[in-house]
Amino acid sequence: MTETTGGSKRAARHATWMRNSAMFYLGQRAASEAHFRQVMLRKAARRIGEELDEAEIACLLDETVAYCRANGFLNDDDYAEARSAAGARRGLSRRRVGMMLDAKGIDREQIGRALEDFDDLAAAVRLTKKRRIGAWRRDDGQPGEVDTQREIAILARAGFPFEIAGKAVRMSLEEAEEVLFGPAEG
Missing domain, CATH: 1.10.10 (Arc Repressor Mutant, subunit A)
Incomplete structure (x- = not known):
């Protein structure tokens, strides 16, 4: 077995781990893309940080985020709408819901759309x-x-x-x- 073959197997193993970890996380809770990136970077640093450098981890994370977005697991518009509706049911103000969405990394335009019909x-x-x-x-x-x-x-x-x-x-x-x-x- 050559070094490149072993390296590609390791890269495939890390990519599979990252995707499985992402699916498990998103299966447990909804997340904004920015928050999801933070969580997955922390997990990857703990799990594979010694084997891969930051650029390789970032590349794996970008591929995982693209996969999740393409398959509908990550959608900031849907996340913002759901959090807005949940906040209204809990009796939270429009301002407070907007601040919570902003803290989760949702951009201002998406926050505005989510809070459009907020009563x-x-x-x-x-x-x-x-x-x-x-x-x-x-x-x-x-x-x-x-x-x-x-x-x-x-x-x-x-x-x-x-x-x-x-x-x-x-x-x-x-x-x-x-x-x-x-x-x-x-």
Whole structure:
């Protein structure tokens, strides 16, 4: 066996490992391309960093990313849409979801497209329900101005604009349910 044959077998083995590792990772969780690259570079440095130099690892990673993108395993647009929808369901503000996507390496244009239909008011109402404030307040009495200001501050710290926070806190239960579930039938 010559040195080149042994080297090509080793390169093929590393490429197979990288692809299998990528499939396992992406099978467990969705990832943006930038975040996926960071994770795979760390894994490759631990696993094959002594056998290959950085340029060879980068080349293997580029091939793996191209394979994953071509087969639909990596798609930043789909990832941004899914994270945006999940953030809205959790009661996160548009601003906070945008910052989370930015931290994952999604470019600003894709973030803008993902947040195009984001309803900040509905997300704020979801957070009031989750935190049991506003229309879902535990006590039956009328809130004082201090309570209202405290609840608006909770929403403002969560990243909601002041106007939306005030509107969400001051809604009646019927209005809040209409925002979340649509108009009542009948």
